[in-house]
């Protein structure tokens with residue numbers, strides 16, 4: 001029986017493990033397929049306080065610190081979680097373990113473009129995070145793919161930095177808020193191209209062009225760009241916790257300010273939650289809150305703000 005099982009070893013999960021370990025909770029950190037998580041996708045973190053450099057290097061530091069404070073590590077994937085008196089965690093290989101609390105930190109999955117060059121150029125000019133990577137493209141030619149709020153807001157953010165921003169959308173109408181669409185239409189650096197789908201990313205070591213295709217005529221056009229931002233959305237998988245959590249309109253796990261879900265003892269942190277800003281520092285901060293809440297749950301102690309009442 002564990003005090004806490006942490007599902008996922010990105011910045012949220014590893015921070016939760018550091019905090020749980022320091023509280024001497026019997027802690028298991030389940031890593032999943034990618035130790036370090038999405039922060040490994042960027043080679044230039046500029047906004048993590050106290051650290052600037054490659055994402056994987058920062059995650060190695062998190063990993064070393066999580067292990068130092070005594071979390072047991074299990075390199076496996078969680079398949080499902082159920083609740084009786086305690087939580088039972090079932091792994092993909094059929095193994096089962098019990099815990100008094102669970103912290104969900106397994107992130108989300110990006111929707112893929114499914115076009116040639118996507119895997120080769122990911123992190124080499126192709127990004128799925130405009131907020132994170134737009135500052136890497138000052139005075140460059142760029143393209144944003146998508147038609148929702150993330151795409152439109154991303155294009156506007158890029159327009160403040162880049163020389164040129166194409167906005168490519170496969171339909172003739174945007175899903176984004178009308179007011180944002182109107183602002184984007186008035187922005188001189190943005191060229192909107194509707195009814196076109198991306199078909200291929202070209203380049204050598206880094207991106208040099210995006211090939212797009214008119215959806216009806218199939219006529220192709222080459223956009224000469226150095227940066228491509230795929231803003232076609234993310235998916236949060238919640239099958240493993242069906243019935244234990246609530247989701248918002250876009251499928252994210254709803255939490256309160258203390259990372260609590262609707263099930264006592266079940267917490268969620270980072271990118272998979274309803275908290276809107278998906279950033280390494282935010283996931284880490286939420287991981288620390290969840291571990292402190294789990295400690296309170298396991299020991300029955302009061303949090304400092306409750307003593308004050």
Ligand SMILES: Cc1cc2nc3c(=O)[nH]c(=O)nc-3n(C[C@H](O)[C@H](O)[C@H](O)COP(=O)(O)OP(=O)(O)OC[C@H]3O[C@@H](n4cnc5c(N)ncnc54)[C@H](O)[C@@H]3O)c2cc1C
Nearest residue numbers: 008009010011012032034037038078107132270271279280
């Ligand atoms: C291209 C790119 C650039 C970025 N740049 C920045 C930046 O410069 N600055 C910044 O602050 N943020 C940046 N971000 C955002 C940042 O990476 C994320 O906000 C952060 O990684 C979220 O951390 P997380 O722990 O919530 O989830 P993740 O990092 O997604 O970690 C999820 C973990 O869960 C594991 N897992 C998945 N499924 C299972 C399962 N079934 N069982 C067990 N484990 C599982 C995974 O293996 C992984 O270890 C960037 C993101 C991208 C995509």
